[in-house]
Amino acid sequence: MHDVVIAGAGPVGLLLACELGLRGCSVLVLEREPDSGSPWRAAPLGMRGLSTASVDLFHRRGVLDPLLDRGHADFGMEGPGRPRGAGHFAGIVLDPADADLDALPFRLPSTTPEIVMTSLAAVEEVLSERAVKLGVEIRYGVTVSGITQDEETVVVSDGRHEYPARWAVGCDGGRSAVRRLAGFDFSGTEPNFTGYVMLATVAEPELLKPGFNLTPTGMYLQMPATGHIGMMDFDGGAFDRSQELTRDHLQTVLRRVSGIDVTLTDVRLASSFTDRAKQATTYRRGRVLLAGDAAHIMSPLGGQGLNTGIGDAVNLGWKLAATVRGNAPEGLLDTYDRERRPVGALALDWTRAQVAIMRPDPHGQAIQAVVRELLATGAGTNYVIARITGLSTRYDLGSEQPLVGRNAPRWRLEDGTHLGELMRDGRGVVLDFSADRRLAGPVAAWEHELRYAAGAAVDDLGAGAVLIRPDGVVAWAGERTPDLESFEQAVLRWFGSERENSSTA
Incomplete structure (x- = not known):
């Protein structure tokens, strides 16, 4: 019997497995995909931005340099792993010239990057290698179909085999089988739009502006060098996502949201998503816990989902390890839900606010105009940067001391120790x-x-x-x-x- 069974070998599940393995726990990771290779996780469609808090975590565990060695790409960047701009809010790109980085909360100068652009494939490759070195077992092609638990153990099954453990954690994505099978409640808001992402060739690429483009009918994103095109169609999420995405449908949507009569000549990969925003009402039921997209789903605006999930994994990891080892103070594991669920709720609201601003109606356009003016100020830009970097996140640990509850600054001793x-x-x-x-x-x-x-x-x-x-x-x-x-x-x-x-x- 393992100490912990984790469903899901994405970044969150693998990071959690590494944190547990680091503290001597026996861990089994079950992944429903047959292997770790997927074009959706590689660049360019799998590119994601790691926030400062996530970068700090990778640096503290010694995996940042391996990630940068294989994971960053020339994808709108300036220097290895460093973004050219300061990010965006609701498709409004922030101007670094408007930022006063020295005014950010408890920020210290460092040679470590603030934000890293990398791919999901690179993150998973680095973390899976680390997990195996730490004694973690990873099994691919295993679909979780059952969960039972009592006061001492939990048993995860795939219909053929049973995997008993002392604890189980669902890191198996927005459609989490663990969440459903263990009876977690999942509530929130329904979608405003259907989003699309694709690798495609446009016959007249010069007609489409590069980067983020908000329009009176939606939003589109074009990266001409890679063929990456994204779209947001404010249809109330009405598109039946079980349907095949045809070239004609994608072309119709692109023409509608861009207002330009362009032609798609080739579509190599395409997928759809929505801004449905939901969260588990608790992150723990007995001996089953949730982390990452299994605990909260939101639109991909601003990369909040990945970074929120990384925060879940590192918060849960040491607490669950101490519980497994039997030396956790009373109630330690309960602080996982108490600390992380409010952070997840804020992330959902952060993406909801961006969707409201991007709505192609008079109300959304009016709010967008105000926000553009605010983001053109140093205070407005700094506010958004503090949110997207994770520097503004603070747990309520019962202390008024301003450092307590925050991600530790990048302290360096005078002898050079970081x-x-x-x-x-x-x-x-x-x-x-x-x-x-x-x-x-x-x-x-x-x-x-x-x-x-x-x-x-x-x-x-x-x-x-x-x-x-x-x-x-x-x-x-x-x-x-x-x-x-x-x-x-x-x-x-x-x-x-x-x-x-x-x-x-």
């Missing part, structure tokens, strides 16, 4: 910037869960010391002379029983 280098093994980190080093003793009792590093920082952002959880979130921050009692309370809250185990060893 925070990211200290988090390779998945342990939490204590950075002690103070002169008295009074935290060294308490941390020694938690060496299985915490790494200690001391020294002056290039910029300590006003803190004397910080406790950083394995997922990179600041759990506690002390003054220039850190209070030992408050530090120990923070450690007990997040790593509770480990000290007891260590003290009796």
Whole structure:
């Protein structure tokens, strides 16, 4: 019996498997596709943007450089893995000249990229290689068809074989079998549009503008160098997506949303999607949990789905691992739902707002005009950048200290040590910037869960010391002379029983 069975070998499932494997859990990943190869996951259609928070996570686990080595592409970029612009909101491209990056919350200068453009195929390739090295078993061609659970175990089955485990996690996409079979409620809003993405050849490509183009009847996106074309047709999601996507239908939609009489001469790949926005009402039912698109679906505007799923995986990973190992403080696993479900809800609203702005009616056009003016200001641009990079995300951890609850800044000690280098093994980190080093003793009792590093920082952002959880979130921050009692309370809250185990060893 495995500790954890994960359904879905996409980025979220594989990252979760890596996080669990890193902490010694036995993990089985089941994937319904027969293999990992798919043209939809490779460039250009599989290109996605990793937010700053996601880039930080990959850097902290030592997989960012391998990803950049094989994953970035010349796809509207400037330099390896770096986007030319500052992103977009509702198809309105942000001008980097309007941004004041130094004003972003707790941002520190770093040689690590802020945002990385890569492909799903590259992410999955890097993570699957890492997972296998960590002892994770991955089985392809397995379709989950049944789930049963009791107080001690959960059994996942495919109709022929049973896979018992202590826990199961559904990372199997927007049409999650795990979500359905385990009885999760899934609620939200119905679509406003049918979207299309395709690799196609246009007879008169010069008639279509490159990049994002909002029109009085919808939106289209053209990348002439790759043949990548996207469209949004505000039909209320009326198109029957079970139908075959014919060249004639795609051409009709392209002409309608662009307002240009263009001709598609060849369609190599095509698919449709909607802006349906739904979320599980809880991310846990007994011994079954959800993460990624299985927990929340939304339109692909702004790449929120992938980055939200990555945040789910890294938040859940260390908490579930501690639970499996039997040293989690009481209620630790419940904080997964409490922290991540509000983030998912915000991501849904973020995409809903963009859809409302893009609506081809007088109300949508009026709002769009106002938003364009706001985005032409430094404050407006910074607000959007903070959201799409993940820098504005903050968990409510019961502290008014402004660093607590945020993704840890990219701290660097004066001796050259980077925070990211200290988090390779998945342990939490204590950075002690103070002169008295009074935290060294308490941390020694938690060496299985915490790494200690001391020294002056290039910029300590006003803190004397910080406790950083394995997922990179600041759990506690002390003054220039850190209070030992408050530090120990923070450690007990997040790593509770480990000290007891260590003290009796």
